[in-house]
Amino acid sequence: MRLQDKTALIIGCATGIGRAVAEAFAREGARLCLADLPGQRPALESLVQEIEAEAATDCNVRDEDSVRAAVATAIDRLGHLDILVNNAGVGTAMIPFEEQGWGEWDRVMETNLRGTAYGMRHVLPHMLERGSGRIVNTASQLAHKPAPWYAAYCASKAGIVAMTSSVAQQVAARGIAVNCVCPGPTDTPAWRSSDPKWNDWKIAQLPIGRIGSCEEIAAAYVFLASEDASYMVGQSISPNGGDVAW
Structure with a gap:
């Protein structure tokens, strides 16, 4: 098993891709602390039981103190942290850039972007002290191939890609690998609740002719968290069904 006895905190894992990542990590032998919003606690607790995770904690990534506490809880319950997965995120409605309110822009x-930064900020001192660690962030294929009507979302995810690369270059020589996954269209609760016009438009662009499953996306996280990715530094890999940027 590729993650045997590795310890991991997964932030944003009650549903969708994050849940599939937690399930995949458990199958690979990882010891897990799971974190999500307080309102997701029932789903989180069911996941804890399903995969026999060692701990669960509330975490609102818009609140730095909440992220700091989640990291501290994971270290306390697991003894140390080998892996952090930053997967919490939000989407936005299809809206012309000039009509989007700044409140919605700031929320995204x-x-x-800031939520991912909080996770890295508060786990890095621990990993630097240990001289090892893996951080896997979640961006989006839209970071590489932006779409109309989603300026805030695309900008936030492109920022994650750039931040990942910058931090990775800073800490690589000290034993820490920072990379990110840029999922293409994926069958998640967020996808199912998205504007059907957007969904149809995206599927029509995919050479593979379908959206991806959460399990297919989770495989990329397992790879980046494992020793198989020992030469990956600051990379953004995109399982996307052929939805490449030209």
Whole structure:
């Protein structure tokens, strides 16, 4: 098993891709602390029981103190942290850029970009002290191939890609690998609740002719968290069904 006895905190894992990542990590032998919003606690607890995770904690990534506490809880319950997965995020409605309110812009940026930064900020001192660690962030294929009507979301995810690369270059020589996954269209609760016009438009662009499963996306996280990715530094890999940027 590729993650045997590795310890991991997964932030944003009650549903969708994050849940599939937690399940995949458990199958690979990882010891897990799971974190998500307080409102997701029932789903989180069911996942804890399903995969026999060692701990669960509330975490609102828009609140730095909440992220700091989640990291501290994971270290306390697991003894140390080998892996952090930053997967919490939000989408936005299809809206022309000039009509989007700044409040919505800030909500997307604070959750996706700043929330990811909080996770890295508070786990890095621990990993630097240990001289090892893996951080896997969640961006989006839209970071590489932006779409119309989603300026805030695309900008937030492109920021994660750039931040991942910058931090990775800073800490690589000290034994820490930072990379990110950029999922293409995926069968998640968020996808199912998205505007059908957007979904149809995206599927029509995919050479593979379908959206991906959460399990297919989770495989990329397992790879980046494992020793198989020992030469990966600051990379963004995109399981996307052929939805490449030209």
